[in-house]
Amino acid sequence: MAHTTELETARSQSVPTRTPWGQHALLHAVFFLMGGELFLISPLLPTIADDFGTSIPATALVVTAYGLTYAAASPILGALAEHVARRRVILLGVAVMVVGEILCALAPNLPLMVVARMVGGMGGALMGPAIWAFLAETAVPHERGRAISRGAAAYAGGQIVGVPLGTLVAASFDWRWAFAGVALVLAAVGASIAIRLREPDRVVVRPARAATALASSFRLWTLRTFRLIMLGNLCAQAARLGTYAFAGALFSTRFGLSTETLGLVGALVGIGSFTGSLLAGPVIDRWRAAGRREPVLCIGWGGLLAAALALAVLAPTSWVSIVGFMLAFAAGSAFFSTGQVFLTTELAERRSAAVSWNNSAMYIGTAVGTAVLGALGYGSTGFAIGAVVFAVAATTCSALLATRR
Structure with missing residues (x-):
């Protein structure tokens, strides 16, 4: 029985009676900066x-x-950090990402810039799962949808600001100031989290070995519900973000939009994502x-x-196409938020x-999505069919x- 106890993950000690929206706002600020930086x-x-002196x-x-760093590191770090205090993991992730941003600002060449971005990805992979878990387990059950969706909306809000901000920096300042600015603001948010964020009320049972925690994480794949959630999210993001990867090329070649206008398009699409997350x-x-x-709700979003x-993709005018992208990002964000609520409810112990x-x-x-749709030729009928x-x-x-009960 002792061995069984070691395999258990953190369990909620009590059901929250009040959602700490003020503390959530601190974590929303982190998501906002992550979205804006990206x-x-x-x-x-x-x-x-x-x-x-390199090619684009x-x-x-x-x-x-x-x-790629985020995708590869997130499952490993998430499993190992499941049994550590959420606040500690979040602060460590913020610190690592701040270091990554500073290294980006100081990078003398492309290889070191790539390494710096990998450091930033490690920071994001460390704190991202801990933040989502914190939002879910500190929210009152009947407000969990809003707690998760507001987190997704904060990330989308970063997109609204990030694209025009990047365009402004490129036109007015040295690009390095963009990363230095993110590092400075993120460090300030991290300091606020250190002072104000309170650890959720939960029992943390640490496994005897790291391998035990990793094995527990990988055993999630034996659950059919988990596999379907993962595949559904993968396909939804392949459709939404894979298509958007070619939006710039689509708008510039088909409709002749300028670089400045493309920045506005990016902001409008971000508004669609923000709205979808917030309303969901x-x-x-x-x-x-x-x-x-x-x-059942995800069927409608899909x-x-x-x-x-x-x-x-097939719109005859640029504005109709923009509306299509805004609706797609609203639906895709709502799909992700709904799936995230379902996931954190069904697998509350992990x-x-x-x-x-x-x-x-x-x-x-x-x-x-980017690889498959790119092979089909952006803007073509085949491209549209692939996205659908x-x-x-x-x-x-x-x-x-x-259909599962």
Whole structure:
């Protein structure tokens, strides 16, 4: 029996009676900075490439390095950190990411810039799952949808600011100031978290060995519900983010939009993502209060995602295409938030480990969608069909989950 106890993960000691929205706001600020930092790089790529004397495709490795590091490290770090105090893990992740941002600002060449981005990805992979778990386990059950969705909205809000901010920095200042600024603000937020954030009321049972924690995390894949959630999220993000990876090329070649206008398009798409995340919260909570299951709601989000992506890619005018992308990002964000609530509820005893896998699925889905859709030729009918197929696959996973009791 002693061995069984060691395998147990953290259990909630009591059900929260009040959601600490003020503490959540501190963590939302971290997500906002993570989203802004990720999306501000796109308009900076030409400037960074010119400074380092490298091509834009080669310089784009600074984006890939962060995503791949996050995807690879998140499940491992999430499993190991499941049995450590949430506050401690979040602060450590913030510190690592601040170091990564400083290294980016000081990088003398592209290889060291890529390494710096990998350090930042490690920081994100460390604190991301812990933040999602904190939001879920400190929220009153009937407000969990809003708690998760507001976190996703904060990340999307960073996109709204990140793209135009990156464009402004590229036009007015040295690109290094963008990373230095993120490091400074993130350090200030980290200091506030150290002072104000209180550890959730939960019992932490530490495994005897790290291998035990990792084995427990990998055993999640033996659960059919978990596999369907992961596959659904992967396909939804492949559809949404894989398509958006080619939005700039689509708008510039088909509609002749300038670089400055593309920055505005990115902000509008971010608004769609922000709105979808924010509105999904109350909808999820009402849906759960009525005794309905989250996967049924995901079927609707998935159907809207498929239709919106078809509109975005095949639209005859730029504004119709923009509306399509905004709707697609609203639906995709709502799909992610709803799935995240379902995941953290169904696997409450292993929230951090489960969420870490879900975050990895998001980044892997983006890479898979970009590769597959890129091979089909952006803007073509085949490209549109591929995007819709990914969205339909996500909807199918939700339908299979909805039939399970």
